[in-house]
Amino acid sequence: MPDEAPDYLVVNRAWWDERAPLHAGPGSTYDLDDFRRHPDRLHAIELAEVGDVAGKRLLHLQCHIGTDTLSWAGRGADVVGADFSAPALEVARGLARDLGLDDRARFVGSDVYRLPEVLDGAFDVVFASWGAIAWLPDVARWFRVAAHFIAPGGIVYLADGHPTTWIFDEYAATPADLRVTYPYFTTDAPLVYVGPDETGSYAVPDAATAHNATHEWVHPLGAIVQAAIDAGLVVEMLHEHQAVPWPVFPFLLRGDDGLYRMPDDAPSFPLAFSIRARKPAG
Numbered sequence: 103m104p105d106e107a108p109d110y111l112v113v114n115r116a117w118w119d120e121r122a123p124l125h126a127g128p129g130s131t132y133d134l135d136d137f138r139r140h141p142d143r144l145h146a147i148e149l150a151e152v153g154d155v156a157g158k159r160l161l162h163l164q165c166h167i168g169t170d171t172l173s174w175a176g177r178g179a180d181v182v183g184a185d186f187s188a189p190a191l192e193v194a195r196g197l198a199r200d201l202g203l204d205d206r207a208r209f210v211g212s213d214v215y216r217l218p219e220v221l222d223g224a225f226d227v228v229f230a231s232w233g234a235i236a237w238l239p240d241v242a243r244w245f246r247v248a249a250h251f252i253a254p255g256g257i258v259y260l261a262d263g264h265p266t267t268w269i270f271d272e273y274a275a276t277p278a279d280l281r282v283t284y285p286y287f288t289t290d291a292p293l294v295y296v297g298p299d300e301t302g303s304y305a306v307p308d309a310a311t312a313h314n315a316t317h318e319w320v321h322p323l324g325a326i327v328q329a330a331i332d333a334g335l336v337v338e339m340l341h342e343h344q345a346v347p348w349p350v351f352p353f354l355l356r357g358d359d360g361l362y363r364m365p366d367d368a369p370s371f372p373l374a375f376s377i378r379a380r381k382p383a384g
């Protein structure tokens with residue numbers, strides 16, 4: 103008998119399956135017509151911290167519709183993108199064909215925890231970013247999967263929203279309205295987000311959608327670092343950033359670099375983090 107998927111997978115997959123075609127369609131901030139003309143969506147943060155990927159094998163976990171995956175391919179990497187959403191991967195494969203990158207970009211469908219059952223191979227870079235780990239109950243298990251795919255001497259790189267931002271009311275209208283609302287430490291049960299304001303998504307906020315619940319977990323920075331160490335990796339970089347690629351709070355201001363920051367007169371706290379950990383060369 104096949105394993106039954108846990109509730110969170112069913113709920114979150116329905117959310118993403120519905121949104122992937124919307125993200126690829128008109129009015130989405132992913133703007134795929136623009137991407138086909140300028141296929142490079144990586145931010146200064148990950149470009150500086152991952153470094154040159156030319157000639158490297160790169161695995162992108164939770165790759166969504168493949169814009170970042172194909173941006174790495176455009177910079178010379180041989181890439182595999184993995185995601186549990188079939189509609190997202192359909193968009194990614196179409197984009198790869200449109201860009202003539204399908205000889206260097208492959209996409210694999212799987213729950214990330216089960217990826218070692220369906221994908222072989224070793225990679226120089228395992229990459230995930232911006233909205234990757236909140237969907238998962240166990241960050242240590244995520245790092246074990248990432249470490250499984252890393253060749254000796256290769257790196258795991260993760261950039262994501264900072265767990266500190268998670269504790270505050272996400273609808274706060276000004277920095278002074280930030281109210282501690284959610285736990286910082288990982289709960290056994292997921293944080294269930296659902297409500298009248300939860301239709302659409304960060305990329306298509308006005309879209310009418312039917313599947314509007316998500317099951318998410320916050321992962322404290324300490325747990326993330328410990329997960330990398332426990333997976334046998336050597337942490338060589340941990341950065342906290344005052345900028346993040348999406349408006350975590352409505353009052354953040356977008357810069358020309360596509361990153362959102364606190365207004366100048368507001369107190370600072372970290373909006374994003376990035377970690378790079380290496381598998382010892384052996």
Ligand SMILES: C[S@@+](CC[C@H](N)C(=O)[O-])C[C@H]1O[C@@H](n2cnc3c(N)ncnc32)[C@H](O)[C@@H]1O
Binds near residue numbers: 111166167212231
């Ligand atoms: C916010 S997106 C990734 C962000 C990416 N940087 C982007 O904007 O293109 C999160 C992705 O995680 C995928 N995802 C969520 N839970 C997953 C799981 N358990 N296994 C594999 N993929 C998952 C979703 O399908 C979605 O495509």
